[in-house]
Amino acid sequence: MRGTYQSGGKYSFFGDDQPDGYDTVEWAGRQPWSSGRVGMLDGSYSAFTQYFAAAAAPPSLAALYVREGGGEARDDWAYRGGVPWLGFMRQWTLSSLVLAQARHPEAPERLKAALPRLEAALEHVSTWQRHLPAGSFPPVAGLPDADWLRELYAQPLAGSYWEPVALSRRYADVAVPILHLGGWFDEFLCGTVRAFQGIRAHARSAHVRASQRLVIGPWIHGPGNVGQRAVGEVDFGSAATEISLNAHRLAWYDRWLKGVDNGADQGPPVRVFLMGGNRWLELDDWPPPNARATPVYFRAGTGRTEASLNNGGLSLDPPGDEPPDGFDDDPDDPVPSLRAGLFAGPCDHRPVEGRMLTYTSAPLERDLTIAGQVKAVLWGASSAPDTDWVVRLCDVWPDGRSMSVCDGILRGRYRHGLDTPTLLEPGRPERFEVDLVSTAQLFAAGHRLRVQVASSDFPRYARNLHTGGRAHEETVGGVAHNTVFHDAARASHILLPVLD
Secondary structure (H helix, E strand, O other), rough: OOOOOOOOOOOOOOHHHHHHHHHHHHHHHHHOOOOOOOOOOEEHHHHHHHHHEEEEEEEEEEEEEEEOOOOOOHHHHHHHHHOOOHHHHHHHHHHHHHHHHOOOOOHHHHHHHHHHHHHHHOOOOOHOOOOOOOOOOOHHOOEEEEEEEEHHHHHOOHHHHHHHHEEEOHHHHHHOEEEOOOOOOOOHHHHHHHHHHHHHHHOHHHHHHOOEEEEEOOOOHHHHHOOOEEOOEEEEEEHHHHOOHHHHHHHHHHHHHOOOOOOOOOOOEEEEEEEOOOOOEOOOOOOOOOOEEEEEEEEEEOOEEOOOOEEEEEEOOOOOOOOEEEEEOOOOOOOOEOOOOOOOOOOOOOHHOOOOEEEOOOOOOOOEEEEEEEEEEEEEEEEEOEEEEEEEEEEEOOOOEEEEEEEEEEEHHOOOOOOOOOOOOOOOOEEEEEEEEEEEEEEEEOOOEEEEEEEEEEOOOOOOOOOOOOOOOOOOOOOOOEEEEEEEOOOOOOEEEEOO
């Protein structure tokens, strides 16, 4: 990228990827060894690079295979629900500077000189994750190669800074077939789904819109994890191994770059792995048009134990006159993340459930299949002018394991949208809609559904200090007392996309 290794210019957090992508693709297309039909390779950061190049619409670009990425630098990379994705950002910044740049034989002298302190910080990154304020990161201070991190978090979520790095503003410019590959436990899943949906709906022509494909397996991030059956603490069976990444990419590019009639562009546009059923679903669209958004309501429980703050229920029947549930969130003692970083798969969340509100269904009498977007609608209140809401859906096995399926987070001040921050009125009940992104999960008969509610998930996400101030500048916070309501007038619930 511009400004890295020995390249000229200054790195600007995806800011030059559209013009540089255009120029690079056109350079390749003009070479005497080139057919003039160009593709691009790989994912993660390079997935964002591909999406931005597609928006620039270089004439020689003929197709893309985008693995595990997104097109919104704000919503798919830096933030989740308005909460800084700080754990990843600090880890990635150090890793990219140390592993990819400072150790390079031709690294600039400034990075070679900084290598000892960068390596030490990477070794002790868990300690540095707690550093406040969020907008500063001493291990990279003074390095122009990392100025972007400070600049990024100093920006308001609404504003012109994010416009050049927002694919959603350029969907109509995309003019190539794209295969979008994601994983249910990949942290960039929201970006993969968003890009597929946006391009499929708004791309330049009907042909391009019809040439979009979405494939999602039960995997975590990284090319080596595509096609694996054992992910986190779950074995998804032999069907998860059906896709070989290189063979899959080769077939896609053979079709679009070489004109091979191999059927890679045929069949339903969406193929997703049904976890729990451990088989693939072939669908006409995402989310599936026949999925019914079904509310499942939070209900009163039996009270606090070591296993839960409230032991609440989960039911298709709406609540009546029921008392709310409350808990304290202390930024000095946040709920620890069990899925932190890019390479964390599904795991048993019982070790932290004693610090959360939990709402659990009765054992299912028959299989329940969901596929599509999952949302939680919370009626909540806080003693603070700002707080976060973390919601997780789990599959509770007959042996008691509480296995994570999908989750989401929302910073309270962004309940009306990321462009309209509004602080909370302490003690006032309000409606909060938390996006748990997407999943495809079969909950087997005898299993139970569980919804967890908390206000921190650290170090995966930056802590809310509950002051209502500028998050990137704050260093001191306080405890927030938060309340979740589930009564007839304020029926908190989770919306599940149920397939018949």
